[in-house]
Amino acid sequence: MTASWLREQYAASKLAPRDVVAEMIRRSVADEHMNIWIAPPDAETIEPYLKRLDTMDRSAPLWGIPFAIKDNIDLANVPTTAGCPAFAYTPDAHAAVVQRLIEAGAIPLGKTNLDQFATGLVGTRSPFGETHNALKPELISGGSSSGSAVAVARGHAVFALGTDTAGSGRVPAALNGLIGLKPSLGSWPTRGVVPACRSLDCVTVFAHELEDAMRVDGVARGPDAADPWTRTIVRRSPELPKRLLLPGGDWPFFGPYASRYEAAWRQAERKAAQLGIEVQTIDYALFAEAAAVLYDGPWVAERWSALGAFIDAHPGAAFPVTERVLRSGSGDRHDAASVFSAMHRIQALKHEAAKLLEDAALLLPTAGGTWSRDEVRVDPIRTNSDMGRWTNHCNLLDLCALAVPAGEAAPDVPFGITLFAVSGGEDMLAKLAIRWADPSGKASQRSSDVSEEQPMTTFVAVCG
Amino acid sequence: MTASWLREQYAASKLAPRDVVAEMIRRSVADEHMNIWIAPPDAETIEPYLKRLDTMDRSAPLWGIPFAIKDNIDLANVPTTAGCPAFAYTPDAHAAVVQRLIEAGAIPLGKTNLDQFATGLVGTRSPFGETHNALKPELISGGSSSGSAVAVARGHAVFALGTDTAGSGRVPAALNGLIGLKPSLGSWPTRGVVPACRSLDCVTVFAHELEDAMRVDGVARGPDAADPWTRTIVRRSPELPKRLLLPGGDWPFFGPYASRYEAAWRQAERKAAQLGIEVQTIDYALFAEAAAVLYDGPWVAERWSALGAFIDAHPGAAFPVTERVLRSGSGDRHDAASVFSAMHRIQALKHEAAKLLEDAALLLPTAGGTWSRDEVRVDPIRTNSDMGRWTNHCNLLDLCALAVPAGEAAPDVPFGITLFAVSGGEDMLAKLAIRWADPSGKASQRSSDVSEEQPMTTFVAVCG
Numbered sequence: 020m021t022a023s024w025l026r027e028q029y030a031a032s033k034l035a036p037r038d039v040v041a042e043m044i045r046r047s048v049a050d051e052h053m054n055i056w057i058a059p060p061d062a063e064t065i066e067p068y069l070k071r072l073d074t075m076d077r078s079a080p081l082w083g084i085p086f087a088i089k090d091n092i093d094l095a096n097v098p099t100t101a102g103c104p105a106f107a108y109t110p111d112a113h114a115a116v117v118q119r120l121i122e123a124g125a126i127p128l129g130k131t132n133l134d135q136f137a138t139g140l141v142g143t144r145s146p147f148g149e150t151h152n153a154l155k156p157e158l159i160s161g162g163s164s165s166g167s168a169v170a171v172a173r174g175h176a177v178f179a180l181g182t183d184t185a186g187s188g189r190v191p192a193a194l195n196g197l198i199g200l201k202p203s204l205g206s207w208p209t210r211g212v213v214p215a216c217r218s219l220d221c222v223t224v225f226a227h228e229l230e231d232a233m234r235v236d237g238v239a240r241g242p243d244a245a246d247p248w249t250r251t252i253v254r255r256s257p258e259l260p261k262r263l264l265l266p267g268g269d270w271p272f273f274g275p276y277a278s279r280y281e282a283a284w285r286q287a288e289r290k291a292a293q294l295g296i297e298v299q300t301i302d303y304a305l306f307a308e309a310a311a312v313l314y315d316g317p318w319v320a321e322r323w324s325a326l327g328a329f330i331d332a333h334p335g336a337a338f339p340v341t342e343r344v345l346r347s348g349s350g351d352r353h354d355a356a357s358v359f360s361a362m363h364r365i366q367a368l369k370h371e372a373a374k375l376l377e378d379a380a381l382l383l384p385t386a387g388g389t390w391s392r393d394e395v396r397v398d399p400i401r402t403n404s405d406m407g408r409w410t411n412h413c414n415l416l417d418l419c420a421l422a423v424p425a426g427e428a429a430p431d432v433p434f435g436i437t438l439f440a441v442s443g444g445e446d447m448l449a450k451l452a453i454r455w456a457d458p459s460g461k462a463s464q465r466s467s468d469v470s471e472e473q474p475m476t477t478f479v480a481v482c483g
Numbered sequence: 484m485t486a487s488w489l490r491e492q493y494a495a496s497k498l499a500p501r502d503v504v505a506e507m508i509r510r511s512v513a514d515e516h517m518n519i520w521i522a523p524p525d526a527e528t529i530e531p532y533l534k535r536l537d538t539m540d541r542s543a544p545l546w547g548i549p550f551a552i553k554d555n556i557d558l559a560n561v562p563t564t565a566g567c568p569a570f571a572y573t574p575d576a577h578a579a580v581v582q583r584l585i586e587a588g589a590i591p592l593g594k595t596n597l598d599q600f601a602t603g604l605v606g607t608r609s610p611f612g613e614t615h616n617a618l619k620p621e622l623i624s625g626g627s628s629s630g631s632a633v634a635v636a637r638g639h640a641v642f643a644l645g646t647d648t649a650g651s652g653r654v655p656a657a658l659n660g661l662i663g664l665k666p667s668l669g670s671w672p673t674r675g676v677v678p679a680c681r682s683l684d685c686v687t688v689f690a691h692e693l694e695d696a697m698r699v700d701g702v703a704r705g706p707d708a709a710d711p712w713t714r715t716i717v718r719r720s721p722e723l724p725k726r727l728l729l730p731g732g733d734w735p736f737f738g739p740y741a742s743r744y745e746a747a748w749r750q751a752e753r754k755a756a757q758l759g760i761e762v763q764t765i766d767y768a769l770f771a772e773a774a775a776v777l778y779d780g781p782w783v784a785e786r787w788s789a790l791g792a793f794i795d796a797h798p799g800a801a802f803p804v805t806e807r808v809l810r811s812g813s814g815d816r817h818d819a820a821s822v823f824s825a826m827h828r829i830q831a832l833k834h835e836a837a838k839l840l841e842d843a844a845l846l847l848p849t850a851g852g853t854w855s856r857d858e859v860r861v862d863p864i865r866t867n868s869d870m871g872r873w874t875n876h877c878n879l880l881d882l883c884a885l886a887v888p889a890g891e892a893a894p895d896v897p898f899g900i901t902l903f904a905v906s907g908g909e910d911m912l913a914k915l916a917i918r919w920a921d922p923s924g925k926a927s928q929r930s931s932d933v934s935e936e937q938p939m940t941t942f943v944a945v946c947g
Contacts, residue, residue, distance in 0.1 A: 217827050247834030253717075320819030324827070327820060348820060355784030355817035356791060363681050363788070370711030 020174050021228045022084045029083055036072055036083035036126060040065055043085055043128060047175045053156065054148030055166045055175065057090045058097050058130035068126045075124055080238055082124030087170040087179035088117060089163075090130035091137050092222065093211035101213040102135035102145045105336035106329060114211025115243045116180065116222045123238040128176055131166025135341040136326055137182050137215040139163045140190045140406035141395050144338050149392050153195040154431040157391050161191035161406065164223065168195045171225045178226040178235055184215040185313055186410025188223025189422040193385035193435025197225050198452075199422035200232040203442040204414055205250040207236075208243035216321040217248065219414040229423070229452050236445065257446035259454060262379040263296045266303035273405045274388035276428050283434035284384050287425045291382055294454050301375065309368045310411035314404070317358040318415070319348030340399045365415050372416045376441045380451055383409045385422045385435040413439060421448040423455060484638050486548045486695045493547055500536055500547035500590060504529055507549055507592060511639045517620065518612030519630045519639065521554045522561050522594035532590045539588055544702055546588030551634040551643035552581060553627075554594035555601050556686065557675035565677040566599035566609045569800035570793060578675025579707045580644065580686045587702040592640055595630025599805040600790055601646050601679040603627045604654045604870035605859050608802050613856050617659040618895040621855050625655035625870065628687065632659045635689045642690040642699055648679040649777055650874025652687025653886040657849035657899025661689050662916075663886035664696040667906040668878055669714040671700075672707035680785040681712065683878040693887070693916050700909065721910035723918060726843040727760045730767035737869045738852030740892050747898035748848045751889045755846055758918050765839065773832045774875035778868070781822040782879070783812030804863045829879050836880045840905045844915055847873045849886045849899040877903060885912040887919060 028034035044060045051059075058064075072083055088094050091101040093110035094117055100107040113121065121127060134144040142165030143149040150165035152158040153172030160169050164181025168191030171179045181188040183201045192199025201223045209220050222239065226232040242249040265288060272281040292298050312318065322345055323330075330337055330345055337345070375381075386406055395402045413420050418439045428434040438448045438455075454460075492498035508524045515523075522528075536547055552558050555565040557574035558581055564571040576582070581591060598608040606629030607613040614629035616622040617636030624633050628645025632655030635643045645652040647665045656663025665687045673684050686703065690696040706713040729752060736745040756762050776782065786809055787794075794801055794809055801809065839845075850870055859866045877884050882903045892898040902912045902919075918924075 216823075218823070218830070244838065247830045317819040317822075321823040324820035324823035350818055350820075353819035354814055355781040355819060355822045356788035356812060356814075358781075358819045358822040359680075359682070359785040359788035366682070366711040374708065 020177050021226070022081070022177050022231045022234065023228070025084060025177060029077070036085070037069055039083070040069060040085055040126060040128070043175050046173065050173055050175065053151040053169060053173070054132050054145070055150060055169045055173065056129055057100055057102070057132050057147050057166070060128040060175070064097065065126060065128060068121065072124060072126070079124035080234055081120060083126065084124065084177050085126040085128050086120060087128050087131050087167050087176035089133050089167045089179070089181050091133060091182055091213040092117060092180055094127050094130060097130055099130070099213060101137070102133045102147065103337060104146065105333050110211065112211065115208035115246060116239045117211065119238050120235065131164075131170055131179065133165055134163035134187070135338040136213065136322070136345070137163040137184060137187055138322065138341050138344055139403055140186050140410070141390070141399070141403050142191060143392055143395050144341050144399070146338055154433065157393070158432070159194065159390050159392050159395055161194035161386070161389075163187040164191050164225070168192055168197055168199070168225050171197055171227065178224055178231050181223040181225055182212060182215070183221045183223045184219050184414060186407050186413070188221065188225070189385050189410050189420055189437050190406050192225055192422040193433065194389055196424050196433035196435070197227060198229050198232045198424070200224050200236060200445070201413065201420040202236060202240065202445060203252050203419040204417055205248055206252045207239045208246040208249045210243055210246035214325040216318055217325060218321060219318070221414065229449060229456070233449055252443045255441070255443045255447060257450055259296060259450050260378060260380040260440070260447055261297065263291055263294065263298045264301045264375065264379050264381045265291060265298060266306075266383060267300040268303055270303070270387060270408070272387045274390045274394070276432055277388050279428040279432065280384070280388045280434060283426060283428040287382075287384070287434070287436050290455075290458065294458050299379070305368050305371050306412040306416070309365060309415045310408065312361055312365060313411040313415055314407070316361045317353035318361070319344070320353050320358065321348070323348030344400075369416050372418065373441050376418070376439070380444070380448060381439040383437050383439070385409060385437045389432065409437065417442050419443070419445050419448065421445070421452055423452045484641050485690070485692045486545070486641050486698060487692070489548060489641060493541070500549070501533055503547070504533060504549055504590060504592070507639050510637065511593075514637055514639070517615040517633060517637070518596055518609070519614060519633045519637065520593055521564055521566070521596050521611050521630070524592040524639070528561065529590060529592060532585065536588060536590070543588035544698055545584060547590065548588065548641050549590040549592050550584060551592050551595050551631050551640035553597050553631045553643070553645050555597060555646060555677040556581060556644055558591050558594060561594055563594070563677060565601070566597045566611065567801060568610065569797050574675065576675065579672035579710060580703045581675065583702050584699065595628075595634055595643065597629055598627035598651070599802040600677065600786070600809065601627040601648060601651055602786065602805050602808055603867055604650050604874070605854070605863070605867050606655060607856055607859050608805050608863070610802055618897065621857070622896070623658065623854050623856050623859055625658035625850070625853075627651040628655050628689070632656055632661055632663070632689050635659075635661055635691065642688055642695050645687040645689055646676060646679070647685045647687045648683050648878060650871050650877070652685065652689070653849050653874050653884055653901050654870050656689055656886040657897065658853055660888050660897035660899070661691060662693050662696045662888070664688050664700060664909070665877065665884040666700060666704065666909060667716050667883040668881055669712055670716045671703045672710040672713045674707055674710035678789040680782055681789060682785060683782070685878065693913060693920070697913055716907045719905070719907045719911060721914055723760060723914050724842060724844040724904070724911055725761065727755055727758065727762050728765045728839065728843050728845045729755060729762060730770075730847060731764040732767060734767070734851060734872070736851045738854045738858070740896055741852050743892040743896065744848070744852045744898065747890060747892040751846075751848070751898070751900050754889075754919075754922065758922050763843070769832050769835050770876040770880070773829060773879045774872065776825055776829060777875040777879055778871070780825045781817035782825070783808070784817050784822065785812070787812035808864075833880050836882065837905050840882070840903070844908070844912060845903040847901050847903070849873060849901045853896065873901065881906050883907070883909050883912065885909070885916055887916045
């Protein structure tokens with residue numbers, strides 16, 4: 020479901036927001052076994068948000084558009100659990116981004132499941148159950164924004180908020196066939212979000228359509244006087260990149276669809292060469308090095324600095340794998356000097372990346388494979404690490420990223436690529452994504468709607 | 484001596500750069516007992532820089548202007564000691580800033596004494612001897628850029644490069660009656676500078692005249708492709724600030740001139756009220772908290788990350804007090820999580836400071852007192868900490884700063900104030916400094932030259 024389609028229905032009085040919400044509640048109930056929601060859409064909770072639409076200007080950019088919220092982002096008067104019941108608190112106020120969306124007319128539906136404390140890329144590390152993949156339930160959903168991605172993919176919401184420190188807003192987009200926009204660090208406020216690595220955390224959006232993601236970006240973006248991590252990002256040229264950088268070398272694909280993933284990537288490489296943009300093969304080593312720093316280096320201590328006191332005070336409260344990962348950032352393993360050494364190294368890598376990406380975009384597979392939920396349960400650390408191989412570098416290098424669908428690795432196993440640019444390069448990435456979706460430029464920008472037509476028809480039949 | 488005066492002499496062919504250098508060598512020899520230089524000006528070393536002036540456009544912004552270089556900044560083919568003979572290395576290339584100055588026609592004279600590894604604010608922590616104050620030799624020079632400041636104050640150079648992590652480019656300016664400009668973090672390259680806290684280090688300039696400091700800034704400023712710490716700084720409005728912030732509360736003055744310093748500060752406060760700018764008293768607590776973090780918090784580990792391996796491998800090589808300070812950043816005292824906690828706190832303080840300084844400048848005493856060299860020798864840690872009380876906050880909060888003279892606390896004991904602005908606010912500070920030097924606006928901008936006339940006459944007599 021897309022916002023543009025909904026807006027047409029509203030304009031033609033074929034649907035009202037109340038009908039849409041009712042249908043979404045129905046869908047969420049039908050999919051209950053998929054462990055998508057922690058606080059599922061609930062008519063009573065949503066009612067005040069529907070009511071206020073009556074007195075609101077209908078031209079507000081997100082009027083009547085229902086959205087899901089990852090449960091590490093505050094929605095006033097609904098508990099924020101971060102995937103850990105013992106951690107739960109009930110905020111008085113919305114997170115800054117949620118507040119902006121509601122003011123723009125969007126309807127908050129509920130809170131979605133996640134890898135606990137947003138620590139994970141698989142979507143199985145939650146006491147609220149393993150989130151199923153939207154298309155193939157035996158596969159992982161990806162994470163940590165598991166429920167948000169699957170909620171959108173399953174039509175429980177038009178868009179959903181995720182967060183992304185290491186890839187949590189991109190991996191689940193790829194695994195469920197969605198757009199995932201991870202804006203530049205500091206461009207959207209993170210006030211009211213449970214910190215993972217506070218200096219790297221971003222709020223993100225999942226949507227079916229690029230246009231929806233960019234519309235949400237337009238509303239969510241901008242400094243927040245009470246958020247020390249927001250900054251004024253200089254928006255760069257919205258033109259296509261001059262060069263498209265692709266990684267050289269042989270990078271291992273993994274998981275039950277490894278060879279299919281590799282084939283899909285080769286296909287994506289061929290397509291990249293036909294976009295009318297100069298393609299350049301680069302040494303991926305600098306990105307790989309940055310990626311390794313995030314979990315192998317002292318940055319895990321940033322997670323511990325935010326959550327360590329809670330974990331220590333609540334033995335047994337955390338998901339076992341999550342606690343193990345978080346504790347790797349505690350006390351003895353990394354001293355203070357090692358943080359500064361790593362930061363100096365990252366500063367150098369960031370500088371190299373910025374030069375490389377001055378007038379270019381980087382194109383990578385979003386993930387180099389996927390896993391079944393069973394496989395992740397057996398080997399939770401290694402499988403999770405694999406999922407981040409192409410994503411972990413991003414925030415440390417201060418890049419923005421746009422995950423977009425790129426066909427299928429196998430039937431019902433979507434493949435995705437991610438486009439990266441330096442901070443402030445979102446508009447360039449959007450332009451590139453449009454070219455990607457329609458290399459010939461013949462179809463309209465909205466061509467991706469076509470695949471939505473079937474569910475939309477069903478929806479109208481049910482609601483109308 | 485000022486650059487504008489020298490330019491006039493050159494234009495009128497009353498002096499040539501070679502004469503000026505010869506006189507500076509003479510002066511440096513005469514002041515040898517003051518421990519100003521580590522590599523003093525030397526005719527043979529300087530010769531190539533004089534020669535190249537012959538074929539150079541005389542309109543280059545710093546043509547024929549001699550300058551001194553703190554000995555933690557590389558000058559090609561001259562050892563860089565950082566104040567530690569065992570650490571010395573001879574660089575093949577100039578530091579990026581030195582390179583820019585030479586390309587603009589400036590003449591590098593030699594390398595100046597410093598508190599070892601730029602760790603200190605007193606100017607006594609050096610195996611090359613305690614640098615004497617330019618005006619009262621029994622007093623400290625201030626540091627860590629001790630030799631650079633005193634070289635300028637004693638007329639051995641027109642300007643000098645210092646560095647400033649915690650106040651090293653401002654405290655010695657105040658104690659020797661000079662201008663000290665600490666530009667915004669990342670606005671001048673630090674490539675070719677021995678790191679103290681690499682993420683906070685700035686190269687700075689000492690001069691007698693604001694105009695000279697700003698001219699050097701114009702040459703030194705700008706991104707360097709090989710320096711990951713440079714960034715493009717958005718230059719802010721060059722207008723006077725709308726508000727002038729002064730610290731409320733009773734802050735202790737210290738040292739043998741404590742009461743005189745306090746009187747000089749009260750005088751400065753009265754003067755500030757007469758500049759025609761709204762004065763606002765603020766709670767200094769946020770700046771004091773940031774200042775405390777620099778040395779009491781985990782940032783000392785950043786120094787250790789750069790120098791720890793050398794210190795460990797060279798027992799007895801470091802100055803004893805310096806080693807003690809550096810070792811406080813090693814191993815056990817701070818863990819990695821504490822760095823991130825401190826960074827998160829600093830981020831919040833930085834954000835508060837930026838709001839406070841949105842259209843304002845902060846005015847503080849540069850130092851709240853001074854000490855005799857004897858007193859510092861007896862109690863080297865506490866006396867040093869006192870010197871940084873009004874300076875340590877600056878780089879952690881991402882402010883730029885301009886230290887300017889503000890009369891005398893006592894005969895031959897200069898008093899100085901520092902003006903602070905958010906990153907990119909140098910032009911506003913310069914405008915404010917002009918107003919400070921000449922509140923009525925009646926005298927010309929060059930009125931500060933008057934006090935230079937006496938030595939200049941002497942100089943012409945000697946050289947001409």
